[in-house]
Amino acid sequence: MIKPKWKFAFTFSIITTIFGFMLGVQYRSIEEPDERDTRDMWELREDLKREQKLQVELLEEIRKYDQMQREMEKNESPEKALKDTLEELKAKAGLTEVKGEGVVLTVEPLFDSNLLGKPIQPISPELLKRLINEVNSYEAKEISINGYRVVNTTVIRDINGITKIDGNSLNTYPIEIKILSNDAEKLYSKINGSALKDDFAIDNLKLTVSAPQKQLIIPPYEKSIRIQNMAPLKDEKEGN
Amino acid sequence: MWLPVIGILLGIILGLYSNIQIPDEYSNYLSIAILAALDTLFGGFRAYLQNSYDELVFVSGFFFNILLAASLAFLGVHLGVDLYLVAMFAFGVRLFQNIAVIRRILIAKWNSGRNTHKKKSNF
Structure with a gap:
C-alpha cells in the first residue's frame, strides 16, 4: 500500500514535469535567434528588391x-x-535549333607562338566557365562554343591537358562562341565594358566581339541529357 | 518532498533539448497554458497543505484549466476580443490568493512549531 503522501508527491511530480516541459518549450520558442541580423539599410533594400523580383517571377x-x-x-x-x-x-x-539576334565572340592567341618562343596553351576550363557565367549575368539566352550547345548539364573540364566541352576537344584556335540575347546591342556593350578581355589577355588570348548580328543560328544539343537523380512526382495534384 | 522540484527540472531540460519550437503565432496559447498550469500547481499545493487534496480534482483541473485557457484565447482571436485577458486575470488573481494562503499556512506551521519547541524547552 502506497502512503498518501508519496502518492501525492508522485502525481505532483508528474504534473510538475509536464509543467517544466511546457516552460522549456516556451523558452526555446521565444528565445532570440543566435545570429543577429546585421544588415544595414542598403543591404536590406537589396534583399527586398531581390525578393520582390522573385515574387514577380x-x-x-x-x-x-x-x-x-x-x-x-x-x-x-x-x-x-x-x-x-x-x-x-x-x-x-536546349534540344532545338534556336535563331535570334546576338553576338559572336572569337578567341585567338594574342601573340604568335614564334614570337613567344613557347607553345600556346589551350584555353583553360576556368576561363571558359568564367566567360559563360559572365555572359549569363548579362542576360545571354543561348550559348554555343565551336558549334557545341551549352546546356544546363554541359561539362567543361580539362581531360589530360586538353580542355573539353561535353567530351569534344577545344584545342584549336580560333574558338567561336555564339551568344543569343534578347538585346544584342546591350550584350555587346556589356561584354565590351567588362574585364573579360583583360582576363583573356592574362592567358595570352585575344577575345574579339563581333558587332551585334540579327540572324544567328545556334545548333541543338546533340547528345542525350542524362538525368540520374530525378523521379516523376507521384501526386498528380502537385504536378500542376 | 524534493521529487516535484526534480520533476520540474527534468521537464525543463527535456523541453530545452527536445528541439520542439512553437511557431510565433501559437506561443500566446502556450504562455497562457503555462499560467493556467502554474495556478493549478499552486492550488494543488494549497489543497494539500489544507488537507483537502483530491488527486482526481487536481489532475483533471490541471488539464482542464490548460485547455480552457487555450480555447478561451483561441476564441478571443477569432472574435476579435482579447479574451485571453479573462484567463490571465482569473488565473493571476487566483495565483496570488493561493500563494498568500500557502504563505499563511506555512507561517502558522512554523510559528506553532516554534511555540511547541519553546514549551518543550521550558519544561
Whole structure:
C-alpha cells in the first residue's frame, strides 16, 4: 500500500514535469535567434528588391501555368497540348535549333607562338566557365562554343591537358562562341565594358566581339541529357 | 518532498533539448497554458497543505484549466476580443490568493512549531 503522501508527491511530480516541459518549450520558442541580423539599410533594400523580383517571377510562372491549364482544358485533344508542352520543354532544355539576334565572340592567341618562343596553351576550363557565367549575368539566352550547345548539364573540364566541352576537344584556335540575347546591342556593350578581355589577355588570348548580328543560328544539343537523380512526382495534384 | 522540484527540472531540460519550437503565432496559447498550469500547481499545493487534496480534482483541473485557457484565447482571436485577458486575470488573481494562503499556512506551521519547541524547552 502506497502512503498518501508519496502518492501525492508522485502525481505532483508528474504534473510538475509536464509543467517544466511546457516552460522549456516556451523558452526555446521565444528565445532570440543566435545570429543577429546585421544588415544595414542598403543591404536590406537589396534583399527586398531581390525578393520582390522573385515574387514577380513566381507570379509570372503562375500565370503561365494557369494559361497552360486553361488551354489544356479548352483543347479538345489533350494530345496537342502535351505535344506543345513537350516542344516548349525541349526548347528550354536546349534540344532545338534556336535563331535570334546576338553576338559572336572569337578567341585567338594574342601573340604568335614564334614570337613567344613557347607553345600556346589551350584555353583553360576556368576561363571558359568564367566567360559563360559572365555572359549569363548579362542576360545571354543561348550559348554555343565551336558549334557545341551549352546546356544546363554541359561539362567543361580539362581531360589530360586538353580542355573539353561535353567530351569534344577545344584545342584549336580560333574558338567561336555564339551568344543569343534578347538585346544584342546591350550584350555587346556589356561584354565590351567588362574585364573579360583583360582576363583573356592574362592567358595570352585575344577575345574579339563581333558587332551585334540579327540572324544567328545556334545548333541543338546533340547528345542525350542524362538525368540520374530525378523521379516523376507521384501526386498528380502537385504536378500542376 | 524534493521529487516535484526534480520533476520540474527534468521537464525543463527535456523541453530545452527536445528541439520542439512553437511557431510565433501559437506561443500566446502556450504562455497562457503555462499560467493556467502554474495556478493549478499552486492550488494543488494549497489543497494539500489544507488537507483537502483530491488527486482526481487536481489532475483533471490541471488539464482542464490548460485547455480552457487555450480555447478561451483561441476564441478571443477569432472574435476579435482579447479574451485571453479573462484567463490571465482569473488565473493571476487566483495565483496570488493561493500563494498568500500557502504563505499563511506555512507561517502558522512554523510559528506553532516554534511555540511547541519553546514549551518543550521550558519544561
